[in-house]
Amino acid sequence: MEYFDTHSHYNDEAYDEDRKEIIGQIYKEGITKTVVIGYNIEKSKKAIEIAKENEFIYSAIGIHPSDIGKTKQEILSQIKKIKEMASNKKVVAIGEIGLDYHWEKENIELQKFAFIEQINLANELRLPIVIHSRDAIMDTIEILKNKKTPQYSGILHCCVLNKDLIETGLKLGLYISFAGPVTYKNTKNTELINLVPDDRLLIETDCPYLSPEPNRGKRNDSRNIKYTAQKIAEIKGITIQEISELTYKNAEKVYNI
Numbered sequence: 707m708e709y710f711d712t713h714s715h716y717n718d719e720a721y722d723e724d725r726k727e728i729i730g731q732i733y734k735e736g737i738t739k740t741v742v743i744g745y746n747i748e749k750s751k752k753a754i755e756i757a758k759e760n761e762f763i764y765s766a767i768g769i770h771p772s773d774i775g776k777t778k779q780e781i782l783s784q785i786k787k788i789k790e791m792a793s794n795k796k797v798v799a800i801g802e803i804g805l806d807y808h809w810e811k812e813n814i815e816l817q818k819f820a821f822i823e824q825i826n827l828a829n830e831l832r833l834p835i836v837i838h839s840r841d842a843i844m845d846t847i848e849i850l851k852n853k854k855t856p857q858y859s860g861i862l863h864c865c866v867l868n869k870d871l872i873e874t875g876l877k878l879g880l881y882i883s884f885a886g887p888v889t890y891k892n893t894k895n896t897e898l899i900n901l902v903p904d905d906r907l908l909i910e911t912d913c914p915y916l917s918p919e920p921n922r923g924k925r926n927d928s929r930n931i932k933y934t935a936q937k938i939a940e941i942k943g944i945t946i947q948e949i950s951e952l953t954y955k956n957a958e959k960v961y962n963i
């Protein structure tokens with residue numbers, strides 16, 4: 707069985723000691739494609755570097771809402787750098803970008819500005835976007851629907867089980883990606899996964915974070931994606947083989963690989 711892990715962070719410090727080994731290992735164990743996701747300038751550069759060194763790895767670059775500058779001017783200069791880096795062939799998306807009111811609520815207007823400007827950039831570059839939305843469902847929907855709609859599709863990454871968000875995403879032509887939390891015992895509304903048609907479903911690890919059960923709490927890597935796939939297969943009433951195949955195809959389509 708082969709898997710496409712649509713969202714990984716092998717650019718994170720958590721892998722500084724054993725990055726090469728882990729990357730070799732995941733490929734051997736069937737994760738034959740992944741996109742390493744940037745979240746600031748430095749980590750976007752690192753994502754490209756890793757993608758250049760490994761044929762089966764691609765990169766997304768962008769500024770996460772927790773890493774944006776303190777002024778509009780600073781944000782625009784960050785985005786200018788991202789634009790320059792996007793000419794690299796292994797860059798397949800702009801992300802992760804979006805809104806995060808869990809860690810910071812003081813700069814909501816700046817977060818919205820950075821999100822909208824980066825959707826603009828993706829539209830200009832004809833790239834899909836990778837969306838991070840935490841404790842900000844209403845504003846995420848408002849921006850995607852009424853302020854700036856991604857024209858080359860995108861992914862609701864580590865999507866929360868919220869009917870409005872999933873339905874809005876689907877209406878706008880986005881793909882819905884689920885991660886480890888769907889395996890957690892206290893996660894509610896997992897039946898909402900059934901709202902996502904087979905041709906829009908994706909899976910990811912978001913590693914090193916969010917290890918699925920039974921490895922919850924440990925450092926995550928792409929090999930754990932099978933547990934998330936298994937859980938979704940159970941909910942949808944299909945085989946894990948079918949999940950691996952359909953999510954692989956969908957990932958290649960949204961990222962144009």
Ligand code: NI
Pocket residue numbers: 713715743802912
């Ligand atoms: Ni992430």
